[in-house]
Amino acid sequence: MDDYLTLLSNEFSGHSTLPWPIVSVRILGALVLSAVIGLERERNDHAAGLRTHMLVGLAASCYCLLALDLVGRDFGDDVRLDPIRMIEAVTGGVAFLAAGLIVFTRGEVKGLTTGASLWLAAAIGTAAGLGVWSIAALATLLSLFVVKVLKSFESRVK
Structure with a gap:
């Protein structure tokens, strides 16, 4: 019985190669920045709004953190990891959803x-x-410019 308790304790100890404060900030940052775009979509009554955008940003962040965690682990010489595959998986999955x-x-x-x-x-x-963060923040700001400012510009040109 003690072996099972030890196994369970180790399983849920939160072991990660990344520090929890970093993980928390990155996940929350993805959530907030994705919410900015989702809120604009929500205000204009589009199918994918606040919650959808937040979930997509959160999922992408989690996949990245998992990939970084895997890269930081020592699997010996028998395992090769390709972190680019994580970006490809996120891109393909979200493209299907979009x-x-x-x-x-x-x-x-x-x-x-x-x-x-x-x-x-x-x-x-x-x-x-x-x-x-520089890419995440700049992309968020530019997305608002594209969907807000350019939309009003398009309306005036038509």
Whole structure:
């Protein structure tokens, strides 16, 4: 019985090669930055809004943190890790999700910008998960510029 308790204790000890304060800041940062984009989409009553964008950013951040954790572990010489595969997996998974938002009805394409913003939320979550805050913050600011400022500019040009 003591062996089982020790195993359970070790399993849930939170062991990670990354310090918990860093993990917490990166996850929360991805959540907040993704929420900024999601809030704009939510305010304009789009299919993927606040919660969807936050979940995508959070998931991307978690995948990055897991990949970083794996890279930091010692598996010996028999295991080779490729952290680029993590980015490819996030990109492919979110592209599938975003594609589901795009519909063609009555000769019009709808949901394209929302799909692209979801894909960007994943990139921002990835950047936050990797701790590349300059990219995460700049991408968030630029996304707001694109969806807010350029939309009003487009309306005036038409």
